[in-house]
Amino acid sequence: MTKEKKTVTNWEIKIDEKNLDTFIDNLKACGAKKFSIISVLGAFRTGKSFILDLMLRRLQTQEKWLEGKIEGESQHYFTYRHQEERVTTGCWVYSRPYVVNGIAMVLMDTQGLFDLKTPMKINQAVFCLSTLISSYQILNIQNQLAENDLGNLEFFTNFARSAIEINNETAECAVDLDTFKFQRMEILVRDYLHYDEDNTDFSTCKEKMKEFLKTTFHFNNNHDAGTRARILEMFEEVTCFGLPHPGKCVTKKRWDGNLSQLDKEFVKIAQDYFDHIFSQDPVVKRALFPGEEMSPDLLKIYITNFAEVFRSGELPEAVSVSHAFAKCIHLSAKENALSEYENKMREFTNTTAYFEPNELEKIHETALEDALGLYEAKSKYGQNEDRQVIRTEFQQRVDRLYGEYKKLNKARISEMLSWLAPFVLVAVIAWVVDKMTDWTCDGVIAECDKLSFVAVWVYTLVPLAIAGFSYDIYNKKGTTTMYRSLSGLVSEVATQGTDYYYKVFGHNRTKKSKKD
Numbered sequence: 001m002t003k004e005k006k007t008v009t010n011w012e013i014k015i016d017e018k019n020l021d022t023f024i025d026n027l028k029a030c031g032a033k034k035f036s037i038i039s040v041l042g043a044f045r046t047g048k049s050f051i052l053d054l055m056l057r058r059l060q061t062q063e064k065w066l067e068g069k070i071e072g073e074s075q076h077y078f079t080y081r082h083q084e085e086r087v088t089t090g091c092w093v094y095s096r097p098y099v100v101n102g103i104a105m106v107l108m109d110t111q112g113l114f115d116l117k118t119p120m121k122i123n124q125a126v127f128c129l130s131t132l133i134s135s136y137q138i139l140n141i142q143n144q145l146a147e148n149d150l151g152n153l154e155f156f157t158n159f160a161r162s163a164i165e166i167n168n169e170t171a172e173c174a175v176d177l178d179t180f181k182f183q184r185m186e187i188l189v190r191d192y193l194h195y196d197e198d199n200t201d202f203s204t205c206k207e208k209m210k211e212f213l214k215t216t217f218h219f220n221n222n223h224d225a226g227t228r229a230r231i232l233e234m235f236e237e238v239t240c241f242g243l244p245h246p247g248k249c250v251t252k253k254r255w256d257g258n259l260s261q262l263d264k265e266f267v268k269i270a271q272d273y274f275d276h277i278f279s280q281d282p283v284v285k286r287a288l289f290p291g292e293e294m295s296p297d298l299l300k301i302y303i304t305n306f307a308e309v310f311r312s313g314e315l316p317e318a319v320s321v322s323h324a325f326a327k328c329i330h331l332s333a334k335e336n337a338l339s340e341y342e343n344k345m346r347e348f349t350n351t352t353a354y355f356e357p358n359e360l361e362k363i364h365e366t367a368l369e370d371a372l373g374l375y376e377a378k379s380k381y382g383q384n385e386d387r388q389v390i391r392t393e394f395q396q397r398v399d400r401l402y403g404e405y406k407k408l409n410k411a412r413i414s415e416m417l418s419w420l421a422p423f424v425l426v427a428v429i430a431w432v433v434d435k436m437t438d439w440t441c442d443g444v445i446a447e448c449d450k451l452s453f454v455a456v457w458v459y460t461l462v463p464l465a466i467a468g469f470s471y472d473i474y475n476k477k478g479t480t481t482m483y484r485s486l487s488g489l490v491s492e493v494a495t496q497g498t499d500y501y502y503k504v505f506g507h508n509r510t511k512k513s514k515k516d
Contacts, residue, residue, distance in 0.1 A: 125310040183236050288325070301332060305327050326386055417489040
């Protein structure tokens with residue numbers, strides 16, 4: 001989804017637009033109204049992609065997730081290899097979400113941090129992007145939590161906080177920093193060695209890791225200048241869990257991915273852990289700011305704008321991130337306002353009736369007023385100049401929509417009587433039948449007399465009906481509209497009559513026109 005691109009002297013972060021569109025379309029198509037974005041973040045070569053592959057298999061195959069082999073280099077999985085070189089660059093999202101209990105599960109992988117090649121600023125950018133996009137951030141660590149892990153967490157929390165404070169200085173509606181929090185941060189300790197061999201059920205392991213977290217975060221809280229306290233303040237929930245080593249097999253280069261060779265204790269705990277994430281305690285992605293409603297389109301806005309902030313590969317100033325926050329809110333407000341406008345215009349779009357220009361304009365003005373009110377209410381965060389730019393884009397989009405509605409309405413004039421075309425054709429056939437019976441069998445065969453009688457009534461009543469409907473249009477819409485609707489009826493009769501002629505006599509109209 002996002003890629004890290006290296007030139008000779010510079011690094012960039014770019015979005016793969018095609019892949020992003022595919023992912024968003026799949027998220028919409030899965031049918032779930034809620035989604036959870038589970039991101040695994042951590043140091044270089046600590047098995048993030050491997051654990052994500054196992055998660056993916058659990059989502060895909062449920063009880064059969066341990067059958068067969070894991071395909072670390074398959075395009076259908078997160079890529080990992082038995083080597084020292086980094087594999088994942090940037091942020092990768094599995095394009096297909098899997099729905100569990102009505103919630104779409106989205107898995108996100110990130111490049112390994114703190115390798116010898118990637119600048120620290122890129123590492124920090126990936127860290128920031130992952131936390132902004134995800135709802136369930138898993139910090140993958142080896143054996144124990146290092147101070148540099150906490151330092152990077154604190155850096156981002158301070159960075160985000162500064163960006164919000166900058167926007168609050170000029171916003172009509174400030175964000176309450178006491179209530180603004182990211183969702184769940186979970187510290188996943190890999191190759192954890194301290195579970196009791198005789199008691200490795202999930203609840204017992206979870207309680208043991210609570211003690212680990214308490215020791216790590218609270219016992220040392222007075223010795224780190226408030227780092228841990230600031231981290232806890234920026235997340236709704238900070239949790240911890242540990243997974244034992246998956247077994248000696250995974251350390252061997254010749255291992256072919258056979259899952260049956262994984263350590264049994266690891267398999268048991270991992271399965272319970274995955275089920276906890278997906279079904280027992282999922283974290284539904286929530287909008288970052290008040291007044292927004294989380295949706296796939298809003299997620300796309302987040303990804304696009306946040307990636308743009310970090311595009312240069314240089315860590316931006318907090319003011320740049322604050323502008324990205326504000327733009328996300330303004331674009332979301334614009335989309336909501338456009339939906340409001342289109343909903344209000346359904347009085348026009350849900351019918352095929354023609355509206356007088358002044359009637360359509362009145363509907364448009366009412367819909368526009370309501371939509372602008374909604375935009376103003378939902379876009380109070382950020383500077384007024386930035387809001388006005390998106391407001392102008394909204395107005396231009398509405399102007400284009402209204403132009404299309406007017407064209408559609410104008411076309412409806414000729415369609416006001418076109419529904420009568422089949423009846424006209426029946427009347428014409430009835431007239432032909434009546435004349436044929438007049439010359440052949442009227443007065444001789446009783447059935448012919450009856451057929452002729454019915455035919456006369458048909459081709460008499462249809463013109464009377466047309467006259468009646470035309471008079472009604474004349475009274476309501478005027479002479480011009482009446483004549484244009486009659487012209488449309490004649491055109492539709494000619495079109496349908498020609499089509500029926502070719503169908504009845506077996507001619508292919510298209511082929512004939514090509515020969516000509």
